[in-house]
Amino acid sequence: MIAAVDGSEHSLRALDWACAAAVRHGTGLVVAHVLPDSAQLYVARRSSLADPGAPAEWEDPVAERIRTLLAEASGTPEDVRYESLTGSVPEALRVIGSGARMLVMGSRGRGGFAALLLGSNSRAVSGTAPCPVVVVPHEARDAAAGGTAGPSAGRVVLGLHVEETPDDVIAFALGEAASRGTDLQVLSAYAVPPSPVVVADTPFTVLTPEGLADGADTAPAEREMLRAQSRRLAPHRERAPDTAVAQAAVPGDAAGGLVEASRSAALVVVGRHHPRRSVRGLAIGSVAHAVLHHAHGPVAVVPALSDDV
Template sequence: MSDTSTASEPPVVVGVDGSDHSLRALEWALGAGESLGAPVVVAHVRSDALQLGAARIASLGKEPELPDTVLKAVRTVVEERGHTVPVRYASLDGAVTDALPAAARGGRLLVTGSRGHGGFVSLLLGSTSRTLAMTAPCPLVVVPHEARTVEPSGGPDKGRVLLGLHPEETPDEVVAFAFESARQRGVPLEAVTAFRLPPQPGALLAAPSPALQVPPPLPEADDSAELLREAELEQEERLRPFAERWPAVELIPSVVPGDAAGRLVEGSRDAGLLVVGRHHRHRIGSLLIGSVAHAVLHHAHCPVAVVPPAGGASGPSGT
């Protein structure tokens, strides 16, 4: 199965492997599909042993009849839960990092759990998470495991949407995804822009060597207030066209000194969704994932949406 798009509505695709972590992702994906009115595709990448067995049977000229027991068990879970949108099931072959992005081609979202077993054993801990975050053709939503989750008061759908915003580097599609996600949920959107304060004069422990070029004077201490005002104006200007496009979304601008990733992780404790871009505009192709996205994927307390740049996403939509 290489394309899960439908003529009527792009689906929410969720990768499962039968683990508790993937079932948390499944529950989130079903809720997202119901909120968006989008079908859900439940995808399982068969184990290497099962794929090899099927290939050997096929090489003998026989039709392999090896049921996907994981997908069968997950189907039971879905039917017991109930659902209000169409749900389809896909048993996939190949590597997880190849099969899931292929299944999500034309999809609205790709959803995964933070850990699992089998093909998901290193998700968020190593190369699997980094690869999916870099190669997913649509926004990737990673649902954290239970021990790391802090549920907002009122339920998981009531927490605000948190956007990591660099006014000069965050692409339009990332900002639009965050605004549309907040609109779909009916919750506020907090846009967080972090900036670093200049070092204080006392931080210079020794005079520069005469052989070196003398650096320019350090900013005065009260320049911090001016830097804050400049950052606030930059953020306001960057968000203005989106606020006009989504007037029903309550926008909470937040400009703070310090580390962006740390601020977002702390803010995720009472958020329903954290939105970041895959990488900045100056990155080359899709070879690197931004440091902020990497950090929040590992440490955020709520689901994280990593939005690809233009050309890799199906459009701003989310839950």
């Protein structure tokens, strides 16, 4: 488990989330801080001068602060390591994220404008990291949702495109639900023909697979989407029989439904993109992009982790 920090309050919220996740999964935690440009330039200059009086390592004040905070905190993982990284933030975190269970970071760091919902580094890392990236929103976005009850509260919500979402994304969502002992809500969108009458803010109906009888009171397109969900999820549910799954379908775009669900979810899980529609794996899909910008709770952006997609 990796927590990317820069000393800002936003990154400390992400660190809390990562600590709880590491304890829940029984893994170690790497706290990573990419040194600011000024520090990197100083280190490079001292190194080039070959000054025998220069310290062997740069003293990272952010790492020292994190050590102090975790030493005073309760419920932290037993194995914690600190890494001070050099290079650009997206590239440094991409390298250290290789083989990690997940990388956790705040939605906005020290830089940028206060009104931004998502910082440039969070956006770049979400689109390039080789592991799942969890973006934890800053406090103002939580407040807009009425606050949260903690990093483990609520259900896990999966945004599923039945034809395109890789198996890795589904497995990740089921694993997160199982680790919390909660259920998984799966949300998909179905196409609707253009209509002169648009009903705004129509709530979606959540059904269990057992509720998909022929006489269910749902529109044909919605019912077919729910059945397609069931077929897509069947092999995964066999591997996780103890995790309850609820299914929902919304007309049009899934992003709005996922953002609404994020108000009470412990985590929203989306695939990064369809692997065959991206350019060298760097693009981020429109649904993931929208959810990252507007969700009220943590969002996991999961790439295709295997070649079998």
